[in-house]
Amino acid sequence: MSTEPDVGSPSIAAVRERLDRVTDPELDESIVALDYIDDIAIEGRQVRVTFTLPTAWCSPAFAWMMATDAREEVEALPGVSRTRIRLREHMHEAEITRGINDGLAFAEVFPDADGGVAEVRATLDAKARLARQYEAVDALLEAGLEPEQVASLEFADLWLEDPAVAFVRGRSVGVSVPAEPIDSYLEKARETGLAGDDHPELFRTPECDPIPPDRFELVQKRCRLATVNMGGQGSVCEALNEARRDEDRPPLSPDEHIP
Amino acid sequence: MYEQNGEEIFVIDSHVHLWDASKENVKHEGGEQFIQCFYDYHTGFTPEDKQWSMEEYRQYGSDRMAEDLFSNAAVDMGIFQPTYLHEFYHDGFNTIDDNAELAEQYPERFVLNGRFDPREGEAGKRELERQKEEYDIQGVKLYTAEWLDDSKGWRLDSEAAFEFLEKCAELGIENIHPHKGPTIRPLNRDAFDVADVDDAASSFPELNFVVEHVGLPRLDDFCWIAAQEPNVYGGLAVAAPLAVHRPRKFGEVMGELLFWLGEDRLLFGSDYALWNPDWLVETVMNAELTDEQRDEYGVELSTDVMKKIMGENAAELYDIDIEAKKQAFQSDGVTEEFGLAGHYGAGDAAAD
Numbered sequence: 001m002s003t004e005p006d007v008g009s010p011s012i013a014a015v016r017e018r019l020d021r022v023t024d025p026e027l028d029e030s031i032v033a034l035d036y037i038d039d040i041a042i043e044g045r046q047v048r049v050t051f052t053l054p055t056a057w058c059s060p061a062f063a064w065m066m067a068t069d070a071r072e073e074v075e076a077l078p079g080v081s082r083t084r085i086r087l088r089e090h091m092h093e094a095e096i097t098r099g100i101n102d103g104l105a106f107a108e109v110f111p112d113a114d115g116g117v118a119e120v121r122a123t124l125d126a127k128a129r130l131a132r133q134y135e136a137v138d139a140l141l142e143a144g145l146e147p148e149q150v151a152s153l154e155f156a157d158l159w160l161e162d163p164a165v166a167f168v169r170g171r172s173v174g175v176s177v178p179a180e181p182i183d184s185y186l187e188k189a190r191e192t193g194l195a196g197d198d199h200p201e202l203f204r205t206p207e208c209d210p211i212p213p214d215r216f217e218l219v220q221k222r223c224r225l226a227t228v229n230m231g232g233q234g235s236v237c238e239a240l241n242e243a244r245r246d247e248d249r250p251p252l253s254p255d256e257h258i259p
Numbered sequence: 260m261y262e263q264n265g266e267e268i269f270v271i272d273s274h275v276h277l278w279d280a281s282k283e284n285v286k287h288e289g290g291e292q293f294i295q296c297f298y299d300y301h302t303g304f305t306p307e308d309k310q311w312s313m314e315e316y317r318q319y320g321s322d323r324m325a326e327d328l329f330s331n332a333a334v335d336m337g338i339f340q341p342t343y344l345h346e347f348y349h350d351g352f353n354t355i356d357d358n359a360e361l362a363e364q365y366p367e368r369f370v371l372n373g374r375f376d377p378r379e380g381e382a383g384k385r386e387l388e389r390q391k392e393e394y395d396i397q398g399v400k401l402y403t404a405e406w407l408d409d410s411k412g413w414r415l416d417s418e419a420a421f422e423f424l425e426k427c428a429e430l431g432i433e434n435i436h437p438h439k440g441p442t443i444r445p446l447n448r449d450a451f452d453v454a455d456v457d458d459a460a461s462s463f464p465e466l467n468f469v470v471e472h473v474g475l476p477r478l479d480d481f482c483w484i485a486a487q488e489p490n491v492y493g494g495l496a497v498a499a500p501l502a503v504h505r506p507r508k509f510g511e512v513m514g515e516l517l518f519w520l521g522e523d524r525l526l527f528g529s530d531y532a533l534w535n536p537d538w539l540v541e542t543v544m545n546a547e548l549t550d551e552q553r554d555e556y557g558v559e560l561s562t563d564v565m566k567k568i569m570g571e572n573a574a575e576l577y578d579i580d581i582e583a584k585k586q587a588f589q590s591d592g593v594t595e596e597f598g599l600a601g602h603y604g605a606g607d608a609a610a611d
Contacts, residue, residue, distance in 0.1 A: 026476060057296060057444030091292075091444065112411070127479065221518070225479045228511045233476035235501060235508040236441060239303035246302065 010079045015040050015047055018073040025065050025121060027234045028128035036066070038088065045081035047074050052088045054241035060092045060110055061120045067100040068117075122192075126206070127226050129188040133203055134223035136185035140166060143177040151211040154200040158182065260335055260585075260602070261544055261569070263562050268544070269581045271573040272328065272536050274436075274471060274496040274528025275337040277361055278353035281318040289406070289445045290347030296444040301533055304500035309538050319532055321361040327531065329368070330597045333540045335588065337531070338370040338573065340400035340436055340471070346407065355390055362394075367584070367591045370577050372398040372436065375427075377419035378407050384426055391430045397577055398434030399427060400471070404443070404450035412450030416458035424463050433466055434576050435459075439481065440472025440497050453481045460488040467576055469526060472497040473516060482519035492576070493520055495568070496528035499539060502546040510548045514556035522564045526573045540569070 019040075020032040031037060031051065039050040049070055053063055067085045074083040085100050087093045092110075099109035106117040140150045149168045159165040162179040189195050194204060201210040203219075206226075211219050261268040280294035294317060302310050311319075319327075328334045339358035343351045351357070355373050362369035373390035375383055390396050404412045414420060415437055427435065437456060442448040453474040460468045471494040474481025485491040493516055501509040516525055527543065529536040548560055558564075574581050588594055589605030 055296075055299070055442075055444075057292070057442060059442060059448045061448075130479075222479070222483065225482055225515055225519070228515050229476065229479040232478055232498075232501070232508055232512050235505045236303075236475065236497075239504060240299050243299045243303035 008079055009042055009044060010047065010077050012040050012042065014077055015042065015049070015074055015080075018077050019049065019070055021073050022066060022069040023128070024237075025062055025124040025128070026059075027230050027237065028124075028131055029230075029234065031066055031070070045079060046084070047077075047080055047082070048084045048086065049074060050086045050088060053090060054237040055244060056089055056091050058090065058237075059120075060096065061106065061113065061117050063087055063090060063092070063096050064100070064106050064109075064117055065121055067096055071100055125188065125192050127230070129185075129192045129194070130206055130223045130226035131230055132181070132185040132188045134220065134227050135181040137203060137220055137223070139177050139181040140175075143175050145175060147216045148213050151201070151203065151213055151216050153202045155195055155202050156200065158186075158202070160186075260332060261540055263544060263565070266562050266566070267585075268562070268566050269570040269574075269585065270334050270336075270527070270536070270540055271570040271577075271579065272334045272337045272529050272531065272540075273469070273526040273573045274340050274494055275324075275328070275531040276340060276342065276353040276533075277321060277324055277358050278342070278532065279318050279348065279350065279357065280316075280352060284318075284348045284350055284352075286349045287347045290344065290352070292444045293344065293347055293352075293446075297533055300441075300497075304503050305534060306503060306538065309535060311532075316532065321364065324361060324531070325365065325593065325596070327535050327537050329593045329599070331537055332597075332599055332602050333536045333538075334529075335570070335584065336368050336370070336579070338372060338398070338528075338577070340372055341374045342400065342402055342438075343374060343376070344402075344405060346405075355394065355396075359394060365592050367587055368593050370397065370579075372396055372400050372434070373432070374400050374402070375423045376402075376405060376407065376413070377417065377423045378410060378413055380419075384423065387423065387426055387432075388430065391432060396432055398436060398469075399432055401435065401437040403437060403439075403455070404446040406446075411447045415455040416462075417455075420459065421462065424459060424466060428463060428465055434469060435463075435466050436469045436471050436494065438471045439474045439477070441475055451477075453477050453484065456481075456491065457484045457488065460484070460491050464490055466490065467492060469494050469576070471528070473512075478512065478515065482515055485524065486519045491520075492524045492526060492572070494526050494528050496530035496533070499527060499529065499543050500534045502542045503539075506546055507549065509546055510552045513546075513560060514548060514552050514558060517558040517564070518556050522558075522567050523572060523575075525568045526576075527569045544569070 016032060019037060020030045022031045023029055024031055024034055036051045036053060038052055041048040067087055071083050071085050074080055087096045095109050137150055153166060157167045163176040164179045164182045165174040165176055167174050199210050203211055205211055205219050206222055261270055285291050298313055298316055328337055339362060341355045341358055342353045345351050358371055362371040371394050373396040375387045403415060439451050439453040456468055456470055467490050469492040470481055473493040475497055498512050529539050544565060585603055588603045589600055594600050
């Protein structure tokens with residue numbers, strides 16, 4: 001990027017817009033919307049982002065994913081030559097900050113960790129996909145499609161404009177549907193490898209198979225459950241965040257007389 | 260007893276502790292982190308005027324506990340769920356022998372559960388036998404994220420765990436309470452993964468698996484397993500205090516639980532002293548579903564449903580005869596201590 005002399009320094013707003021694409025993987029919500037970003041500093045082509053999570057003991061794997069994603073998103077911005085990410089007030093803030101900025105692998109920094117980051121991410125992405133499927137299917141039903149039509153809808157049956165159009169009955173009829181839930185679902189469907197796998201069907205069971213018509217309602221209920229789980233956990237995080245920022249909170253570090 | 264629409268609701272708090280996190284008892288940094296993490300959960304989900312100080316929270320003792328549970332009759336009975344954590348605390352955090360102090364003082368009021376750790380091998384089995392013999396335990400609390408030497412946890416579907424579950428079945432310890440809940444510093448998050456309950460529950464249909472904290476933050480995994488395994492139950496500790504500041508979320512979580520498990524497989528628990536039943540029972544009893552939630556889930560938090568969740572379901576698992584207990588509580592130690600005779604209808608009932 002340094003070879004493009006016409007691109008000036010990035011703006012704070014542009015950096016924020018890139019960070020807005022990063023989600024807390026457990027909640028499937030933007031880290032900007034969740035108010036995790038403490039500070040964005042720009043010096044020439046260098047960007048420094050500082051962030052804090054709701055709890056000091058938030059899973060290191062989650063923290064790692066958010067920090068990595070934040071770095072990648074910001075570095076994709078024209079005009080940025082270097083990005084430094086700093087995690088604050090976390091039990092592993094030093095390891096994570098150093099690991100991300102030095103381009104280390106998670107396993108190098110946390111050799112004791114049970115599973116790799118990729119595995120954790122895949123599990124959470126699969127849940128996020130279900131939650132987004134719930135919204136997308138709901139929008140299509142709301143738009144007047146029958147459950148069988150939704151279940152048999154294929155990727156190729158969508159026309160992605162705003163509003164989006166879903167074609168049914170041998171693509172002879174198009175039904176308008178709000179673009180947002182559809183786009184949001186497609187993004188996760190791609191990330192989880194559903195687009196372009198062995199099945200043309202757009203929506204799937206939690207096991208990634210096409211939805212048998214008699215299981216449609218059950219699958220939708222399981223998708224709802226994924227949504228409620230994320231929302232419930234979001235509430236827990238939010239409450240802990242408030243407790244943590246309370247000025248009367250006792251210090252995080254143990255007293256020195258405890259061995 | 261709680262009263263709603265003129266009906267008495269017998270409350271069995273299925274998840275209580277008598278712990279010691281005093282500075283003298285902390286032996287590892289993890290012990291300090293653990294209690295501070297608990298304290299965040301406490302303050303995060305407790306109304307401001309009901310919050311304890313950190314000093315009170317470290318060690319409250321048996322007198323205070325009896326008062327918190329019984330003095331305003333918020334709770335009729337409690338089930339002790341031990342948590343050992345010997346790597347963190349010199350004398351353990353909340354052991355069966357600590358809990359027995361209060362349980363033996365008021366035997367009518369408490370169910371005393373034990374625990375096992377399959378990594379302790381033969382010695383662990385002998386200890387389980389001792390617990391059965393000494394305290395006649397009917398249940399065990401299991402903490403799969405507990406540290407032991409270099410190990411940071413164990414699985415319920417491991418061969419070693421199955422040997423202990425067999426032992427439980429043999430000894431008539433029917434109620435298995437695995438803790439599957441939120442991350443607690445510094446324990447490993449993945450050690451609370453609820454997936455191992457599935458295999459254990461289908462392999463031991465004669466045992467009941469009460470998943471404490473309903474798997475949060477894996478409510479979805481938990482509900483799906485429970486929908487298929489009829490001997491899987493949900494313990495509402497941690498879910499219940501969502502009713503304080505997040506009643507809508509509480510409604511959604513209850514809606515899902517009632518939809519997937521039904522009203523016969525959910526047990527109220529305060530997680531005392533994480534939260535105090537002297538206000539939590541009322542908060543939960545006052546919670547309502549929104550009209551939208553009622554339509555969506557087709558369920559109600561009716562008095563009948565709440566009666567089951569607050570006490571009857573636990574009574575079923577622990578063979579507690581609620582009517583006989585109400586009679587007995589007209590004159591037991593707790594009733595004398597806190598002047599509850601009228602409350603249980605003894606003598607001049609009008610005095611209540």
